[in-house]
Amino acid sequence: MNLFTETNLSPDILKAIGELGYESPTEIQKQTIPFISSDIRDLIALAQTGTGKTAAFSLPILDMIDDSSRKIQFLVLCPTRELCLQIAKDIKNYSKYLPNIKSVAVYGGSSINDQIRALREKPQVIIGTPGRVIDLINRKSLDFSNIHWLVLDEADEMLSMGFKDDLETIISETPDTKQTLLFSATMSKEVERISKNYLTNPHRISVGSINEVKKNIKHEYYVVGYRQKKEALKRLIDYNPNQYSIIFCRTRMETQEVADFLMQNGYAADALHGDLSQAQRDTVMKKFRMRNIDVLVATDVAARGLDVDSLTHVIHYSLPDDPEVFVHRSGRTGRAGRDGISIALIKPEEGRKLKQIKSQSKIEIFEKKIPTGKDIIKAQVGGVFEKLFSEHENYFEFDESLIPDLSNFTKEELVGKLLQFQLRDLALYYENRNDLAEQKFSKGEVERDRGNRRERTRDRDRDRDRGRERKIRRKNEDMVRFFFNLGKRDDLKKVDVLDIINQSTKKPGKKADIGDIEILEKFTFFEVEKSFKNEVLSNINNKKFKGRDMRLEVAN
Numbered sequence: 001m002n003l004f005t006e007t008n009l010s011p012d013i014l015k016a017i018g019e020l021g022y023e024s025p026t027e028i029q030k031q032t033i034p035f036i037s038s039d040i041r042d043l044i045a046l047a048q049t050g051t052g053k054t055a056a057f058s059l060p061i062l063d064m065i066d067d068s069s070r071k072i073q074f075l076v077l078c079p080t081r082e083l084c085l086q087i088a089k090d091i092k093n094y095s096k097y098l099p100n101i102k103s104v105a106v107y108g109g110s111s112i113n114d115q116i117r118a119l120r121e122k123p124q125v126i127i128g129t130p131g132r133v134i135d136l137i138n139r140k141s142l143d144f145s146n147i148h149w150l151v152l153d154e155a156d157e158m159l160s161m162g163f164k165d166d167l168e169t170i171i172s173e174t175p176d177t178k179q180t181l182l183f184s185a186t187m188s189k190e191v192e193r194i195s196k197n198y199l200t201n202p203h204r205i206s207v208g209s210i211n212e213v214k215k216n217i218k219h220e221y222y223v224v225g226y227r228q229k230k231e232a233l234k235r236l237i238d239y240n241p242n243q244y245s246i247i248f249c250r251t252r253m254e255t256q257e258v259a260d261f262l263m264q265n266g267y268a269a270d271a272l273h274g275d276l277s278q279a280q281r282d283t284v285m286k287k288f289r290m291r292n293i294d295v296l297v298a299t300d301v302a303a304r305g306l307d308v309d310s311l312t313h314v315i316h317y318s319l320p321d322d323p324e325v326f327v328h329r330s331g332r333t334g335r336a337g338r339d340g341i342s343i344a345l346i347k348p349e350e351g352r353k354l355k356q357i358k359s360q361s362k363i364e365i366f367e368k369k370i371p372t373g374k375d376i377i378k379a380q381v382g383g384v385f386e387k388l389f390s391e392h393e394n395y396f397e398f399d400e401s402l403i404p405d406l407s408n409f410t411k412e413e414l415v416g417k418l419l420q421f422q423l424r425d426l427a428l429y430y431e432n433r434n435d436l437a438e439q440k441f442s443k444g445e446v447e448r449d450r451g452n453r454r455e456r457t458r459d460r461d462r463d464r465d466r467g468r469e470r471k472i473r474r475k476n477e478d479m480v481r482f483f484f485n486l487g488k489r490d491d492l493k494k495v496d497v498l499d500i501i502n503q504s505t506k507k508p509g510k511k512a513d514i515g516d517i518e519i520l521e522k523f524t525f526f527e528v529e530k531s532f533k534n535e536v537l538s539n540i541n542n543k544k545f546k547g548r549d550m551r552l553e554v555a556n
């Protein structure tokens with residue numbers, strides 16, 4: 001029996017969702033569908049991607065649209081092009097048997113003229129990203145004066161991506177009589193503020209504690225120092241064979257570096273972040289969906305638009321500041337009835353942050369030791385058999401006469417030989433490596449690992465010369481410290497760094513002060529006078545040094 005029948009949705013909608021295989025409403029749908037159908041109050045719903053929120057707001061609204069009118073009645077605003085396309089696709093599916101309802105998606109990175117042409121068809125439903133919607137308002141292609149329902153989807157993301165002003169402009173184009181429905185994964189301060197300003201006496205719905213929803217996710221964490229992080233990640237990937245996973249990083253640069261490291265080490269990995277063009281992001285997502293790559297390294301924002309249900313693992317390469325983001329990331333695995341594993345790499349000094357995540361989310365997260373080479377080989381052998389027995393197809397016609405005489409070997413010897421062959425490279429790699437699990441973090445080491453290299457340099461200086469340390473600090477206050485992605489291995493010399501900085505800060509009559517330059521093997525830190533910060537960032541980023549892309553960010 002289709003349990004949606006209790007929701008009063010029309011037979012046309014029930015038929016469409018029946019064909020999509022929806023049998024019973026999800027938690028958020030149980031709460032929002034009756035509310036939206038019968039109440040005119042605004043709504044704040046705390047729910048994340050994967051809870052069925054798109055259907056939760058669009059099913060009742062599609063049923064109430066006046067399809068004899070050709071005015072825009074229903075507007076959905078969302079942060080990214082990918083999400084916009086996803087929602088538009090869902091809405092088209094849900095309205096399959098409502099032939100007079102038309103919907104159009106408008107988003108950046110695609111021809112505005114094509115979208116203007118589509119709008120001439122007079123849709124009643126618009127799904128859009130804020131920037132493009134504003135462009136279309138300015139071109140008089142969108143008229144929101146008859147909007148009945150405004151949905152702000154992933155409001156927290158839209159605000160953290162800097163769409164606040166755009167949202168306010170768009171909202172001001174809509175009538176006061178509309179019903180506003182705000183969906184957000186987290187209730188950040190900005191979301192509170194915008195709710196206060198633009199929602200009237202909203203009804204609040206929150207979909208149960210995430211921990212309850214996601215009992216099928218096992219959470220583990222590994223303590224690892226900054227310098228061993230990538231090696232630890234490699235071991236954890238090797239220890240969990242046949243994985244299909246997202247690795248979350250905090251910055252675009254970190255994302256690219258981790259992806260580069262994995263690709264250089266032979267993994268089918270790639271990066272997804274906001275420094276890539278839309279076309280590059282689309283290609284990466286397509287490759288990931290098709291499983292041409294099985295490890296995707298991504299920032300939180302870029303991963304939002306990716307709707308994949310079969311992830312086996314989520315890896316937190318860097319912990320987020322907000323515990324809700326941790327829960328949200330982890331919830332990307334363990335979907336559609338499968339089990340999932342969430343793995344966090346924790347720096348020695350992040351104990352307090354972890355504690356906060358545990359206590360706020362009420363998730364049990366278990367400490368584990370980085371696997372040894374031996375553990376990894378064992379897991380890999382298991383992985384080979386797992387894969388072997390999950391494949392039932394024959395891909396080519398096998399001619400048994402090709403098998404030489406093997407009568408001198410037992411079955412076990414033969415399997416052993418094949419496995420040795422298959423796992424040779426991995427075994428050789430781990431043969432002489434130290435176990436990371438044996439690392440002990442002394443208090444001094446924890447302290448040293450804390451913060452950035454400037455602090456480390458200062459610590460050393462403090463021991464040597466307190467007076468000098470004070471001078472450095474005073475000087476540092478006027479400087480901004482940058483993290484630069486090139487280092488000694490890119491043949492970068494001090495004179496090159498000076499030249500790059502000078503080129504980027506060319507101003508007649510004024511020269512930027514340059515402070516510490518610390519060229520390390522793979523990257524570099526340098527300091528420049530604060531007032532030149534923006535120039536340095538915009539003039540160095542994305543340019544090339546000896547054929548390599550230069551990437552720069554402010555060191556934290």
Ligand code: AMP
Pocket residue numbers: 021022023024025026029048049050051052053054055
């Ligand atoms: P969303 O949270 O809107 O991104 O939805 C997550 C996924 O759940 C999408 O693939 C939807 O098609 C699917 N979905 C939504 N509602 C239901 C339902 N009641 N039963 C089964 N699948 C659903």
